[in-house]
Amino acid sequence: GAVVSQHPSWVICKSGTSVKIECRSLDFQATTMFWYRQFPKQSLMLMATSNEGSKATYEQGVEKDKFLINHASLTLSTLTVTSAHPEDSSFYICSAGAVAGGRDTQYFGPGTRLTVL
Amino acid sequence: EDQVTQSPEALRLQEGESSSLNCSYTVSGLRGLFWYRQDPGKGPEFLFTLYSAGEEKEKERLKATLTKKESFLHITAPKPEDSATYLCAVQKRGGSQGNLIFGKGTKLSVKP
Numbered sequence: 001g002a003v004v005s006q007h008p009s010w011v012i013c014k015s016g017t018s019v020k021i022e023c024r025s026l027d028f029q030a031t032t033m034f035w036y037r038q039f040p041k042q043s044l045m046l047m048a049t050s051n052e053g054s055k056a057t058y059e060q061g062v063e064k065d066k067f068l069i070n071h072a073s074l075t076l077s078t079l080t081v082t083s084a085h086p087e088d089s090s091f092y093i094c095s096a097g098a099v100a101g102g103r104d105t106q107y108f109g110p111g112t113r114l115t116v117l
Numbered sequence: 118e119d120q121v122t123q124s125p126e127a128l129r130l131q132e133g134e135s136s137s138l139n140c141s142y143t144v145s146g147l148r149g150l151f152w153y154r155q156d157p158g159k160g161p162e163f164l165f166t167l168y169s170a171g172e173e174k175e176k177e178r179l180k181a182t183l184t185k186k187e188s189f190l191h192i193t194a195p196k197p198e199d200s201a202t203y204l205c206a207v208q209k210r211g212g213s214q215g216n217l218i219f220g221k222g223t224k225l226s227v228k229p
Contacts, residue, residue: 006160043121043219044161044204093160106217108153108160 002098003027006109013084014117021079021112023094029074030096034106035067038091050077084116119144123205123220130195130227138190138223140205148210150188151217152181155202164190164203195227 003026013019023033031052036044048069049057056069068080081088091113095106120143130136142150149168153161165174167183174181178199180191190203202224206217 002163004160041221043221044206044217045219046217091158095160105151105163105166107163111158111160113158 002096002105002107004094004096004107004109006094006112008112009110010113010115012115012117015085016083018080018082019084019114021081021092021094021114023077023079023096023109025075025096025098025107028096028098030098031074032097033071033077034095034097035069035077035079036093036095038093038111044093047079081114084114086116089114089116119207119209119218121205121207121218121220123203123223125223126221127224128226130192130225132196132227132229133194135191135193135195137192138203138225139187140190140220141187142205142207142218144207144209144218146210148208150183151206151208152179152188152190153204153206155204155222157202161204192225195225197227197229200225200227 005024007022011019033050035047037047038044046059047062050069050071052071052074058064066082071077091111093111095108097104122141124139149166151166152164154164155161165181170185172183178193182189202222204222206219208217
């Protein structure tokens with residue numbers, strides 16, 4: 001149980017284009033999903049918290065107009081990187097909150113490797 | 118300042134050579150400490166959550182322990198398939214579910 005999928009697993013795009021990444025909880029409903037970014041040899045950094053039916057909450061320093069988040073249903077959240085630039089190249093990972101053994105736990109997707117040329 | 122520090126950065130073991138990974142944390146009120154395993158190019162795979170000092174959890178060759186200042190991930194008789202980066206993350210009390218503060222990880226290599 002508690003499987004999270006992401007699509008695509010990797011994407012290469014030209015500078016200035018927009019890229020959409022999907023995150024799905026496959027066997028459970030998640031009212032809250034999270035988007036992280038991980039640069040090589042660095043920690044996972046939380047970008048934003050996505051709540052179903054409401055606006056996402058962004059971490060300090062993350063541009064909400066550049067990283068558009070939509071949480072359309074209890075099993076789907078999308079991250080759109082608008083007008084992508086080479087510095088946006090990174091590994092984007094989503095997670096979904098689930099209750100396991102009476103406690104909340106985050107389960108992560110497999111990640112999406114974004115390369116902006 | 119809230120901080121999570123993992124050591125060592127990298128660890129090379131021979132198959133069967135037991136060892137421990139360390140996660141030291143400084144947070145204003147711990148809600149939970151999480152261990153994840155991450156393979157190259159993959160998302161983190163959940164291993165354990167620890168909530169209070171003295172708590173221990175085991176899964177196959179892995180055992181996680183927690184004190185008020187740090188957590189250890191003990192690996193007993195590791196196998197090559199245990200090679201991965203092990204991530205530690207803490208969640209603050211009173212914080213939202215998403216406020217996981219991650220360490221940089223320990224990259225474990227187990228040679229046959």
